Amino acid sequence: MPEKIAILGSTGSIGTSTLDVVAQHPDEYQVVALAAGSNVDKMIEQVKQFRPQLVAMKTKDAAECVVREVPSGVTVVWGDEGLLEVAAHPEATYVVSSLVGSAGLRPTLAAIQAGKKVGLANKETLVTAGHIVTAEAKRAGVPLLPIDSEHSAIFQCLNGEHPEDVVRLMVTASGGSFRDWTREELKEATVEKALRHPNWAMGAKVTIDSATMMNKGLEVIEAHWLFDLPYEKIDVILHPQSIIHSMVEFRDGAVMAQLGTPDMKVPIQYALSYPRRLPLATERLDLLKLARLDFRPADFDRYPCLRMAYEAGKAGGTMTTVLNAANEVAVAAFLKGNCSFLMIEEVVERALNAHIPVTNPSLEEIDAADSWARQFASDCMLHSV
Numbered sequence: 001m002p003e004k005i006a007i008l009g010s011t012g013s014i015g016t017s018t019l020d021v022v023a024q025h026p027d028e029y030q031v032v033a034l035a036a037g038s039n040v041d042k043m044i045e046q047v048k049q050f051r052p053q054l055v056a057m058k059t060k061d062a063a064e065c066v067v068r069e070v071p072s073g074v075t076v077v078w079g080d081e082g083l084l085e086v087a088a089h090p091e092a093t094y095v096v097s098s099l100v101g102s103a104g105l106r107p108t109l110a111a112i113q114a115g116k117k118v119g120l121a122n123k124e125t126l127v128t129a130g131h132i133v134t135a136e137a138k139r140a141g142v143p144l145l146p147i148d149s150e151h152s153a154i155f156q157c158l159n160g161e162h163p164e165d166v167v168r169l170m171v172t173a174s175g176g177s178f179r180d181w182t183r184e185e186l187k188e189a190t191v192e193k194a195l196r197h198p199n200w201a202m203g204a205k206v207t208i209d210s211a212t213m214m215n216k217g218l219e220v221i222e223a224h225w226l227f228d229l230p231y232e233k234i235d236v237i238l239h240p241q242s243i244i245h246s247m248v249e250f251r252d253g254a255v256m257a258q259l260g261t262p263d264m265k266v267p268i269q270y271a272l273s274y275p276r277r278l279p280l281a282t283e284r285l286d287l288l289k290l291a292r293l294d295f296r297p298a299d300f301d302r303y304p305c306l307r308m309a310y311e312a313g314k315a316g317g318t319m320t321t322v323l324n325a326a327n328e329v330a331v332a333a334f335l336k337g338n339c340s341f342l343m344i345e346e347v348v349e350r351a352l353n354a355h356i357p358v359t360n361p362s363l364e365e366i367d368a369a370d371s372w373a374r375q376f377a378s379d380c381m382l383h384s385v
């Protein structure tokens with residue numbers, strides 16, 4: 001029986017790579033439901049190729065545009081309810097969570113509560129509500145399989161190992177599009193240059209996060225929740241080539257690393273096929289051609305977003321919700337040309353300093369902290385122009 005897959009965010013970078021993997025293995029995977037935002041043309045193309053039973057779009061207008069072009073047997077829904085329907089589709093056995101931002105939280109929880117296996121790309125879900133999401137997955141007895149490349153690497157390195165033997169995780173970071181720029185030069189950073197990631201082709205938000213290093217900060221928090229390790233055991237190391245996707249050091253001094261060319265289809269397929277591995281058409285790693293792998297320390301003064309993520313993670317409660325929400329608002333403003341690159345970190349820092357955290361927050365308290373941080377960040381930017 002093929003795994004029956006629902007994809008949240010099918011028109012995005014992870015969503016389309018997931019469908020590339022599915023297309024390589026038609027006997028293993030079948031698409032039953034797709035959800036996206038406003039990219040109507042891509043969704044129509046995907047529906048024609050993969051024939052899902054259910055499609056969700058962000059708005060009624062977008063859903064109506066899709067309905068007109070797809071076979072009448074396909075049900076098209078919209079809005080937040082539509083996302084939840086896709087996440088809990090009765091025939092789906094596996095949900096790929098690849099929306100961007102904390103918009104992914106409720107649908108991911110819905111998938112878990114409906115007993116689906118979850119392939120998790122949407123790191124913001126764990127950053128904003130890690131304690132709730134991991135507890136729900138445990139309670140429902142469903143696996144959260146990491147898709148994020150670093151977490152997939154760590155997951156592979158930890159395979160069969162005893163938790164007590166782990167000394168530390170080493171999460172690798174490319175350094176992003178401005179890794180060779182000084183803080184002074186960052187004052188001139190443009191959207192166009194920020195979007196030129198040196199190694200990965202990804203959606204706009206994660207590419208900007210990579211340039212500020214907030215991506216690595218979010219990934220440290222994601223690793224804390226996925227692997228149940230304290231922040232003191234999670235290090236970040238700069239590795240400009242993005243060939244080692246992360247490492248684990250054990251108490252006997254052994255270090256396990258997972259290597260490969262930077263292609264998200266590899267971790268996506270592993271999350272789908274785990275514990276098996278399937279063949280995959282992807283560029284093979286040629287270490288002789290590569291010749292060298294470089295490493296540098298990740299400097300908190302150069303990358304304040306990384307420092308703030310560690311601080312928020314250690315403080316706990318709603319601090320990581322605020323870190324994430326303020327960052328989402330500031331990155332969206334930067335992408336629209338409404339704030340400078342360096343303003344992103346400033347807005348996040350101000351939001352964290354102004355927030356009075358709630359310990360062990362409920363979902364309602366997380367929603368409240370998220371809304372507060374979004375409003376605070378917007379006001380901050382309004383008053384700075």
Ligand SMILES: NC(=O)C1=CN([C@@H]2O[C@H](COP(=O)(O)OP(=O)(O)OC[C@H]3O[C@@H](n4cnc5c(N)ncnc54)[C@H](OP(=O)(O)O)[C@@H]3O)[C@@H](O)[C@H]2O)C=CC1
Pocket residue numbers: 008009010011012013014015035036037038039040057058083098099100101103121122123124147148149200201202203204205206264
């Ligand atoms: N891209 C990558 O290589 C990696 C990404 N990740 C993580 O995976 C997640 C997805 O990233 P990525 O694929 O790059 O992002 P993209 O921006 O490329 O895709 C986001 C997807 O979510 C949809 N979407 C966004 N907001 C909504 C909404 N409110 N309602 C419904 N659909 C929505 C978009 O639809 P539409 O475009 O139709 O509007 C699109 O399908 C992020 O959390 C990212 O950090 C992790 C590791 C690597």
Ligand SMILES: CC(=O)[C@@H](O)[C@H](O)COP(=O)(O)O
Pocket residue numbers: 148149150172173174175176200206209210211215216264
């Ligand atoms: C591909 C992937 O997993 C991204 O999250 C990637 O990690 C971004 O690269 P850097 O954040 O290391 O620049």
Ligand SMILES: [Mn+2]
Pocket residue numbers: 148149150219
């Ligand atoms: Mn990553």
